[in-house]
Every structure is written in C-alpha cells, then in structure tokens.
Amino acid sequence: MSTAELLSVRNLHKKYGAVTALRNVSFTVRKGEVTALLGDNGAGKSTTIKAIAGAAPADSGSIILEGQEVSLRRPADANALGIQTVYQDLALCDNLGICANLFLGRERVLRPFGILRDVDMEAEALRVLKTLRVNLPSLDTHVSSLSGGQRQAVAIARAVLWGTKLVIMDEPTAALGVAQTAEVLRLVRDLAAQGFGVILITHNMHNVFEVADSVVVLRLGETVLEARKSDLTPEIVVGCITGSRTTVGGAA
Secondary structure: OOOOEEEEEEEEEEEOOOOEEEEEEEEEEOOOOEEEEEEEOOOOOHHHHHHOOOOOOOOOOEEEEOOOOEOOOOHHHHHHOEEEEEEOOEEEEEOHHHHHHHHOOOOEEEHHHEEEOOOHHHHHHHHHHHHHHOOOOOOOEEEEHHOOOHHHHHHHHHHHHHOOOOEEEEOOOOOOHHHHHHHHHHHHHHHHHOOOOEEEEEEOOHHHHHHHEEEEEEOEEEEEEEEHHHHOHHHHHHHHHHHOOOOOOOOO
C-alpha cells in the first residue's frame, strides 16, 4: 500500500454572495489512506467536496493532484482526472438493474451502430464487484429492491469502475443498520488497501476511529485540525469541531 501524497488542497476560499463558505481550507490526502473530513453543520464540508468534485469551483486557492495543480471547473473535469464522488442520495436509478446503474451515462463499450455489448458490461461489472468483495443479487436486479448497504455498494463500485484515484464519500453509513454499516466500512478500508485515496465525510466518531488514517476538522470554513488518527482521541476531535479546543497538544 502506497502512502504517497495524492491530493493537496491549499487555501480554498469560496463565497456565495455576502456569505463566506470557505475562508482557508487546506489538507492532504494520501494514496492508500482514508482521510476523515469532519465538522459541524455549516462548517464547509459540502462546499469543500463540491470544489474538489468540480461541482462548485472555489474562488481561489489550489487543488494539486499527484503533484500537478489542476483546474476543476465542472464534474467532468474531476471525473477525467480520476476523482469520483458518492453523494448521500447515491444518484442511482431505481428502475434499472445493477449493471445498468454501473454503466449509466458511460455506455462506452459499444458495438457498431451504438448497440451496447451487454456481455462485456456484465463481465466488467463482475470483475469490479469481485475485486471489492461485494456479493449482490443478479446483475439485472432492480436497484429499488436492494438494501441500503447494497445500494451503497453499487454506488461505490460505480465510482471505482472508471480509472478512479480518489473516492469522496458523503455520509455513506447514514440511516444504515449495524450489519450494513459494518459492510460499508469494510468497503471503505478495502478501497484504501487497494491504493485508492478516500475522503470520508461522517458525523459518526466511532466510524472515524475505526477506518480513518488521518482526520481533518473544518470549523466556520477553516481547517482547524489536520492530524494522524493515532495522535488523537474522540474528545480532542469533538473539541475542535465545537470550538472548545483550539490546540491539539502534540498532534500534528
């Protein structure tokens, strides 16, 4: 597993009219690691991931991917560079099967005259699901019949299907039961073990200390903590989130 620097976010600023959403956000994500991005509501987490995903570009600051500064003006820019985001709504089509959802909008495995090669698509889908150790029903099973954890697995598999380097996950265990949460957290760790960089947004401190390698805390649009998980306790992290703690002792 490589821990070379994958993504570096430096001094992101973003305004919406008179409201400053980001004023100074900086942190680093390494290959093969999970970086937990934490903060209270309104701290700037969503705005930050939208800037990295190209959905809402920052007004200033820099985003450096594998040592090169990149311009992310739209989601297609991020996708082309291997940055995939799994939002809370998952963006799955309930009336389509698992395989169709994996390739939705990217049906690039074509026969002449634009006829989809179902056999090739299914083979690639099975390969990715096997790599992620995901057990799902038949690939033509409609997503509407899947559990919450299985739907998350489909969304994650879709994210890593296209030459992905970085996966951003927004509250992936929200509203899941204990067993489904454990399965999704296993997927998160497996992604890191396979060399992907992962940004995990969550409010669940237990999840953070179970799967994260490093922790970043935003407060009022600024980075107030960036540290290795091993240097932290839940009390320190909560203190930084709430503003009751402004220093982290020896953590760096």
